[in-house]
Amino acid sequence: MHTELTKTYSSHRERENLLRIQQQEKLYDYYISDELKILKRLNDVLGITFDEDDVDEFQKEYVNITKKVINQLAIVYKEPAQRTIIKSGKPDEKLTKYLSSILPANVNTLDKIAHRYSKLFNTSLTRVNFRNGKVVYDVLPSYLFDVITDDNDPYMLTQVSYDKYIKNEDGDDELYTVFWTKDKHYMRQVLEVGDKYIYGDEVPIGNNGEMVNPYGVIPFAVMRMEMQGDFWGTGQCDLANVNEQLNFLLTDLTNGGIIMQSWGTPFLANTGLEEKNKKVRFGPKHPIAVKQTNSEFPPVFEYKNANPLIAEVRATIDWKIKMIALTKGLNPNSFLADAKAASGYSKIVDSLEQLEIRRDDIEPCRIYEDERFDITRAVVNYHAEFPENGLEKLPDDIYLAVDFADINIPQTTDEKIKENEFKLKNGLMSIIDIMKEQNPDLTDEEIEARLKKNLEVNSRLKG
Structure with missing residues (x-):
């Protein structure tokens, strides 16, 4: 009984994780405007309402409001944050300059990306890495990672893993999964056995024959916007859903509205021509030919229009944009094509709304900064043991003070x-x-x- 219950729970966790990955990947596809994946999703949605052959002929229309909304929500790093090392209760100018010298040159850009990903996915991970003698921050989309958390704390990482292709001796790519725990660092090959995938044995990475984690910490800093009961939480799925609906409506507007209104469907009657295809289709490429039934009527050839509701569809598109903007605490006028220039008072109101959003995000960003600094110190101090890296150790009795740039009212x-x-x-x-x-x-x-x-x-x- 206990074994069956464990298997059932494990299977449930796997399904939940797969659903999480699919949701996060969809969010990322819309955020970066991945055309191929967006068009595939659009075809799937159109196929619910329209015939598959008609969908293939449609002019596809899509827009990306997901990125604009997320970027307007993630404003803590709109201007670079100022970081100061505090030692014995006082700013230490020497250590502050040293920290600035070893941080990535594009740290301000990476801060923005990490914050935007956390607004998109709710939780984002930043890998603190060391390459070519420098500290590197790798900010990647959340769906690429799998995690295991502490049994008593769903927010405490005990393992992070991700897939990576590695060339074998023949130069062919082989799929491995890389694992990080507090004590171990290794990888396992992903093997296909029948219709299942299993892991091979643990193997070392590089010269780390003992497969130990040299840093003593899992080198991933977490930025989490809301604590929702599990490690990842739920991202902006409603935003991606609205974006998907907008693409559907725009495509329908172009094909069923503008093209049909401009061209219509050819209609023939009593012409002696009969449509071979018995399935009725509409559009300029698909004439409807009615079989001659009465020789007294003259032949007819004309275009028929379906009187599409163009104005109504446009109004629906605008309404959906306004709705999602308002639910996110943003000014919908900044998303509408026919919006008028904002007055000075409107700009002040918008700034106040952004101040409220920023205020909610400051604490999660500060927690992230503290964790990333602690991990950075562990990484730097390990690699400082090798003189060729030219690094100095960061003392244990210091901490990082971060001053986030304020948003000024216009x-x-x-x-x-x-x-x-x-x-x-x-x-x-x-x-x-x-x-x-x-x-x-x-x-x-x-x-x-x-x-x-x-x-x-x-x-x-x-x-």
């Missing part, structure tokens, strides 16, 4: 000038701060040198 030029003048007058900022707002990639030293040069040039020209 200001006019005059308002911005008055605000800067007030802050300068009351010592709340310096000229360097003003210039850094416009050139965030410059260091204080570079800005100071540029300001001195500008003053010299201005003084010389005024003569």
Whole structure:
């Protein structure tokens, strides 16, 4: 009895995981506008309503609102975050500069991707890697990973695995699954036996003959937007569903509305011509020929239109866009083609809405930053043991303070000038701060040198 129950539960978990992978892959297909997969999904949806032969002839239309919605929701990293190493309760400038030097050069872009994936999937993983003597952050879509969690904590990872193709001695690709636990790191070949797939023996990766995890931690940082009872939670499935419906309506509008309204269906009667295909189809390529029944009537050849509801379909498309935007806390006008320019007040309201979204995301992003830093320290400290890597160890008694950039309510030029003048007058900022707002990639030293040069040039020209 116990064995049967265990098998049933295991089978249920496998089905649930397969469904999770399928949902996340669908979300990713829409987010990146994978044309082949979107068209395949569109064909499947159209096939529910239309004949398969008609679907094959349709002009397919699709849009990508999924990416626009997700990118507007993920705004914590709209501007680069500022990271500072804290030691003994005080900022440590030397360690802060060292951390900046070993982080990936594109860390700001990777932050945005990780946040967007977490908004899309609810949970995203970032692999802290080390390649070519540098720390690397690999941000990949969630459906590529399988996880096992602690029996008493569904959010605590005990194993992460993912598939990888590796060339054998003959140069052929073989499928393996790579495994990470806190203590072990290895891979197993995926073998096809009959109609099933099984794993081969554990084999080492590279020179890691003992198959140990050299870092002592699973090198994957988790960004999770909501705790929904299991590790992954549920992503923006409603968004992908609306996107799918929009593509259906647009395709129907183009084919059943615009093309049919413009061309119609040829209709022939008493012409002596008879349609060989008994299945009635519509459109300019499929004339309907009625068999001659009365010789007294003259031959007829004309085009028949179905009076498609073009305006109504367009209104439905706009309504669906507004509905999904409003449910996500966004301004629907930014998604509509005929939207008018927003007033200054509307822009302020939009900014306030985004501030609320940002406020909800700050804590998950801060947890992610802390975990990623701890993993980065473990990875760096291991590889610092090899002199050829040119790394220094990060002390255990330091922690990372992250300052996420604020979202500013839109200001006019005059308002911005008055605000800067007030802050300068009351010592709340310096000229360097003003210039850094416009050139965030410059260091204080570079800005100071540029300001001195500008003053010299201005003084010389005024003569």
